[in-house]
Ligand SMILES: Nc1ncnc2c1ncn2[C@@H]1O[C@H](COP(=O)(O)OP(=O)(O)OP(=O)(O)O)[C@@H](O)[C@H]1O
């Protein structure tokens with residue numbers, strides 16, 4: 111906590127927030143047309159804070175994260191918007207400048223730890239790489255730092271495991287190694303994409319505890335991408351609910367849980383008990399819309415139990431709900447209990 | 448790892464043994480060499496005598512054991528047409544073939560790998576387009592035809608390079624080496640490209656970029672090390688292809704190598720040469736395969752540490 115205070119005091123940028131994403135849009139120009147995977151998303155993140163991004167599969171969570179890092183794979187492109195990190199717009203940086211941000215100021219733990227570690231390199235090498243790129247560490251210092259990192263994510267007998275290859279590690283250990291890679295250069299922001307889907311219940315709980323401890327030690331700000339409202343409740347200060355490439359509701363976790371205002375958020379919360387078994391959000395009737403052909407009105411309207419004529423015609427304005435920071439994009443917010 | 452190598456080596460020896468039997472049988476089935484050695488008007492006794500001399504009257508297994516014992520002591524028999532030890536003939540010709548295939552192999556990797564990587568990294572670009580066109584063309588044209596076309600262009604029309612022979616340095620090597628390498632270059636390029644494309648889509652390549660790794664290192668360190676594995680396996684096939692191709696290409700370019708030796712021997716039913724060369728090629732291939740397997744194991748930690 112004290113560390114967080116210090117960081118706020120010594121912050122070197124002039125903007126309000128550590129991270130400020132403004133109207134970010136990422137489109138995929140596929141053979142079938144334009145897929146608007148992320149379509150005008152705005153949010154912010156402060157130092158040491160934890161933000162959840164929840165939504166169904168395909169709602170654009172991972173693409174939002176990749177957009178922030180400017181790593182959207184072709185045929186995807188950032189078509190609009192700004193990403194301010196410490197007051198600096200990342201979308202304006204050169205490739206070389208951007209490489210200095212990645213891994214050093216903003217890092218990410220990818221969705222699937224089974225495939226996100228390189229099978230050809232020992233785990234120690236993979237942790238060492240960012241340290242040598244960004245901090246220029248070499249030799250013995252580097253080696254010690256790598257072991258420290260593996261210890262920080264509580265890999266047992268870390269010294270002995272440095273030379274292990276990914277296929278020699280269990281799922282949980284791979285997940286932790288991926289965490290060690292992400293945290294190694296003490297980034298300001300660490301994005302965790304589906305931090306626990308690959309893990310069983312107890313290991314999942316341990317891993318989340320671990321991330322909390324890492325946050326306390328380092329003061330890193332987290333963005334948790336997940337399907338699971340349970341993880342949001344446990345880990346996050348604020349939450350963005352994404353649906354079909356847009357944020358439909360956002361706010362402090364307590365406000366959103368007590369007072370969910372978008373019908374999609376409500377249905378997500380209804381799914382909660384079942385979700386503990388790490389299930390996809392299939393319990394909401396119907397399918398999310400195809401990003402190539404979003405409906406022109408509210409994108410949730412076709413699945414919304416209480417949709418009116420206007421919902422099918424115009425996209426709803428964002429309404430401020432309880433508290434200033436709690437927003438919902440719905441024509442009839444909060445009327446759905 | 449060492450257990451793996453021992454296991455693979457034992458495999459190689461067994462394969463070699465089986466191949467030697469097959470070679471021996473096929474040569475025996477392909478025709479009676481005595482008929483070629485004995486003049487048509489010679490009496491039947493001469494024929495019988497020749498059979499005895501070559502010990503072709505013994506049981507086939509005995510013939511095999513005799514032959515094998517000789518082979519293992521370096522005695523590959525005597526050419527029936529040239530009256531010289533086969534070993535001498537092969538040793539005389541082998542350097543030429545080795546030189547040719549080694550250059551062709553180097554040429555294949557030095558051109559096929561970088562272009563394949565580049566084409567994958569710049570997918571849809573001009574070079575990718577050219578490379579893919581070349582891959583289709585290169586794999587569709589037989590190498591004797593390519594050889595003749597090269598001779599016409601570079602030797603006859605432009606006069607830059609000699610059309611045939613070996614005496615006189617590297618100039619003489621270029622056309623036959625390119626001809627042999629033509630098809631494998633196309634294959635390596637195509638395989639490298641598709642293997643790289645797959646790897647470049649992987650999560651671990653994405654993670655390398657998330658870490659801030661330079662794009663050239665993403666390509667050559669993170670992606671290529673994994674993408675090279677299938678190409679390495681393919682390079683064992685390339686060696687077979689080149690050795691096989693050398694028979695035709697050496698003939699087209701009058702290259703005094705083992706390939707041409709064996710082709711002449713086939714025409715003359717000179718079976719000691721044929722069986723020795725086929726056995727040599729097989730040994731060559733099996734050894735190459737073994738080396739590829741070991742390199743593969745070395746590069747692939749899943750095998751190295753098991
Ligand atoms: N490489 C791609 N090519 C074309 N379209 C893509 C590509 N990657 C993502 N998309 C589009 O972006 C949409 C959002 O994808 P994204 O990966 O962000 O979903 P997500 O919310 O992370 O889902 P999940 O929970 O399954 O990880 C997809 O529905 C798809 O239409």
Ligand SMILES: [Mg+2]
Pocket residue numbers: 171172173221303
């Ligand atoms: Mg995702």
